[in-house]
Amino acid sequence: MSGIGVVKPQTHFFQEELQLESGEVLSDWQISYEMYGSMNESRTNVIWLIHALSGDAHAAGKHNEEDKKLGWWDMMIGPGKALDTNIYCVICSNVLGSCKGTTGPSSINPKTQKPYGLDFPMIKIGDMVQAQKCLMDVLNIPKFHTVIGASMGGMQVLEWAVRFPDLMSSIIVIASTSKLSAQSIAFNQVGRNAIMSDNYWNKGLYYDKKNIPLQGLAIARMIGHITYLSQEAMHRKFGRRLQDKKDLEYEFGTDFEVESYLKYQGTRFIKTFDANSYLYLTKAMDYFDLSNDHGSLDKAMSLIKSKSLIISFTSDWLFPSEQSLDIVHALMHQGKEVSFCDIETDCGHDSFLISEEPLTSLMKGFLDHV
Amino acid sequence: MSGIGVVKPQTHFFQEELQLESGEVLSDWQISYEMYGSMNESRTNVIWLIHALSGDAHAAGKHNEEDKKLGWWDMMIGPGKALDTNIYCVICSNVLGSCKGTTGPSSINPKTQKPYGLDFPMIKIGDMVQAQKCLMDVLNIPKFHTVIGASMGGMQVLEWAVRFPDLMSSIIVIASTSKLSAQSIAFNQVGRNAIMSDNYWNKGLYYDKKNIPLQGLAIARMIGHITYLSQEAMHRKFGRRLQDKKDLEYEFGTDFEVESYLKYQGTRFIKTFDANSYLYLTKAMDYFDLSNDHGSLDKAMSLIKSKSLIISFTSDWLFPSEQSLDIVHALMHQGKEVSFCDIETDCGHDSFLISEEPLTSLMKGFLDHV
Numbered sequence: 001m002s003g004i005g006v007v008k009p010q011t012h013f014f015q016e017e018l019q020l021e022s023g024e025v026l027s028d029w030q031i032s033y034e035m036y037g038s039m040n041e042s043r044t045n046v047i048w049l050i051h052a053l054s055g056d057a058h059a060a061g062k063h064n065e066e067d068k069k070l071g072w073w074d075m076m077i078g079p080g081k082a083l084d085t086n087i088y089c090v091i092c093s094n095v096l097g098s099c100k101g102t103t104g105p106s107s108i109n110p111k112t113q114k115p116y117g118l119d120f121p122m123i124k125i126g127d128m129v130q131a132q133k134c135l136m137d138v139l140n141i142p143k144f145h146t147v148i149g150a151s152m153g154g155m156q157v158l159e160w161a162v163r164f165p166d167l168m169s170s171i172i173v174i175a176s177t178s179k180l181s182a183q184s185i186a187f188n189q190v191g192r193n194a195i196m197s198d199n200y201w202n203k204g205l206y207y208d209k210k211n212i213p214l215q216g217l218a219i220a221r222m223i224g225h226i227t228y229l230s231q232e233a234m235h236r237k238f239g240r241r242l243q244d245k246k247d248l249e250y251e252f253g254t255d256f257e258v259e260s261y262l263k264y265q266g267t268r269f270i271k272t273f274d275a276n277s278y279l280y281l282t283k284a285m286d287y288f289d290l291s292n293d294h295g296s297l298d299k300a301m302s303l304i305k306s307k308s309l310i311i312s313f314t315s316d317w318l319f320p321s322e323q324s325l326d327i328v329h330a331l332m333h334q335g336k337e338v339s340f341c342d343i344e345t346d347c348g349h350d351s352f353l354i355s356e357e358p359l360t361s362l363m364k365g366f367l368d369h370v
Numbered sequence: 371m372s373g374i375g376v377v378k379p380q381t382h383f384f385q386e387e388l389q390l391e392s393g394e395v396l397s398d399w400q401i402s403y404e405m406y407g408s409m410n411e412s413r414t415n416v417i418w419l420i421h422a423l424s425g426d427a428h429a430a431g432k433h434n435e436e437d438k439k440l441g442w443w444d445m446m447i448g449p450g451k452a453l454d455t456n457i458y459c460v461i462c463s464n465v466l467g468s469c470k471g472t473t474g475p476s477s478i479n480p481k482t483q484k485p486y487g488l489d490f491p492m493i494k495i496g497d498m499v500q501a502q503k504c505l506m507d508v509l510n511i512p513k514f515h516t517v518i519g520a521s522m523g524g525m526q527v528l529e530w531a532v533r534f535p536d537l538m539s540s541i542i543v544i545a546s547t548s549k550l551s552a553q554s555i556a557f558n559q560v561g562r563n564a565i566m567s568d569n570y571w572n573k574g575l576y577y578d579k580k581n582i583p584l585q586g587l588a589i590a591r592m593i594g595h596i597t598y599l600s601q602e603a604m605h606r607k608f609g610r611r612l613q614d615k616k617d618l619e620y621e622f623g624t625d626f627e628v629e630s631y632l633k634y635q636g637t638r639f640i641k642t643f644d645a646n647s648y649l650y651l652t653k654a655m656d657y658f659d660l661s662n663d664h665g666s667l668d669k670a671m672s673l674i675k676s677k678s679l680i681i682s683f684t685s686d687w688l689f690p691s692e693q694s695l696d697i698v699h700a701l702m703h704q705g706k707e708v709s710f711c712d713i714e715t716d717c718g719h720d721s722f723l724i725s726e727e728p729l730t731s732l733m734k735g736f737l738d739h740v
């Protein structure tokens with residue numbers, strides 16, 4: 001049950017160019033966003049929510065009365081919920097480079113009037129934040145109450161806090177990291193390889209073609225999905241159960257439930273996601289490295305002025321708890337106010353999408369004291 | 371330095387049909403094998419070595435004087451080494467379904483005089499063992515001193531010990547499992563998907579084609595390779611170091627060393643391995659389940675009569691130490707003689723291919739007391 005009801009997505013078109021870290025600029029760009037709850041008069045009750053790799057601006061509610069699919073964090077957003085819309089105004093925007101309303105490689109390149117494809121400039125996490133800052137200015141928000149994000153969203157939260165330390169009172173970083181490990185880069189690379197070696201990828205120029213790189217994107221998504229679940233969660237959910245059959249089939253179809261589940265995840269994903277966006281967003285994640293950008297993680301964290309809540313999940317092997325602890329220790333070295341919780345769960349990286357508690361209690365408690 | 375020198379691969383052709391677990395039969399099949407050291411008069415000094423997924427019969431020595439590539443376990447086989455050829459005769463054969471001299475999907479189907487492709491029957495770990503048993507009979511070996519294998523090789527060792535308990539005095543099972551976890555099945559499936567969705571795979575009929583499914587096979591291998599290394603080993607080996615460049619390239623090439631390493635592994639593999647074999651062998655691994663075959667792991671282990679040495683590696687997350695411990699506990703419940711060592715290392719699943727010690731001491735000590 002959504003407490004938000006029907007919500008209307010909004011889009012802002014920017015006339016001014018966006019300067020990117022690579023040196024390139026974006027013109028005629030746009031951001032898609034949604035808003036839940038109302039801003040108070042002084043506009044100081046805004047919670048800025050940032051989605052993960054495959055997410056979008058639709059974090060809560062539904063798009064029409066018949067819509068059966070609620071926003072991706074509906075369990076957390078609404079009257080009386082963790083992000084209480086009786087108190088806060090929650091705003092979520094689609095990240096730069098994605099394909100859900102904000103400018104990305106599938107958008108029209110104003111120079112050619114055709115989709116960008118690989119002519120879209122490479123973007124970094126900092127560029128996503130810079131684009132969001134433009135939206136913040138448009139919405140005339142003086143300072144965020146809180147900036148929240150998980151996974152790739154958490155990277156952006158950290159970047160926000162380091163880049164614009166005066167523009168928020170607090171941050172919540174969930175299942176994230178200050179830099180990707182070699183193993184995570186490796187998984188991302190194999191996913192990109194699967195897309196780019198799909199015959200229909202066509203060097204990124206597939207938007208007007210009959211066949212597009214769906215197989216490659218599905219494989220990339222399946223690899224990702226394995227890393228989002230823990231070994232234990234997979235065992236608990238599927239074990240070695242056979243899919244709708246009593247015996248092995250001795251064929252290369254799907255014998256086991258886990259195979260059928262992954263296939264379903266891949267198939268569902270390719271209906272709504274752009275393969276080139278997958279390339280750009282995973283590359284932005286690979287590039288993210290606060291230690292390298294600022295000389296050390298301690299130096300990066302020294303810039304932060306907001307209170308921090310850092311949350312990790314014990315069974316997250318994609319962004320393991322130690323990576324959150326590194327952030328916590330760096331903040332403590334710098335004498336910053338930081339709360340940390342390593343939530344005991346066997347659900348892996350995706351835990352933040354799965355169960356309300358103890359996430360709700362943790363966030364509510366933290367927000368009440370900001 | 372190899373102590374073995376030049377070794378000559380041998381092949382045995384079988385006239386009699388091989389009955390498979392699926393109910394199908396194989397005719398006109400063959401096994402490729404190599405032998406290091408000499409059999410004693412009573413033929414009781416044979417160590418039967420079984421390779422892993424991507425291995426072959428070439429376990430030690432070289433194929434000619436100029437050959438720079440030594441066999442895959444040369445560090446372990448030779449005079450004075452862990453498998454001491456002054457004492458033992460080590461025999462290694464290529465597994466059924468592979469592509470290194472033993473019959474597999476790339477072999478000629480006697481019915482059509484063309485390569486089998488997907489007409490090759492599905493095989494299980496038990497079929498690999500049954501084929502090896504035929505070779506054992508041909509070589510007139512009454513009983514093995516020891517059967518040794520790691521990873522998929524270890525599964526075959528367990529199957530040997532359960533199926534033919536009187537035919538060996540001891541077994542050594544390294545970095546293996548009595549059944550694949552849901553996560554391992556998932557990784558295998560994504561690898562198979564990458565192969566089967568390669569446009570050049572052509573439902574397995576690519577042997578006479580100009581283009582073959584190399585890209586898909588490379589992706590499958592890259593996925594595998596990530597699982598063979600530990601998070602820590604990847605961090606130690608590569609970290610976030612850039613590949614031959616000072617700055618990020620802002621392109622979809624290889625920015626990081628880990629990307630270049632994986633690409634190299636994929637490229638090297640596709641030169642020598644058959645994509646269809648990859649499908650069949652990973653499926654055989656998925657199917658392996660001693661608990662299911664025998665009612666429970668305890669019941670399976672109750673059949674074993676040999677002494678056992680079970681070895682796992684602390685950082686192996688593909689076949690974690692707990693899976694070896696399950697085997698050890700089942701053997702102990704059944705009052706069997708079992709030694710176990712969980713080797714402390716950060717090198718992951720592939721540790722058995724990386725360093726001689728403490729593996730050599732452990733195996734030597736065990737073999738001396740068989």
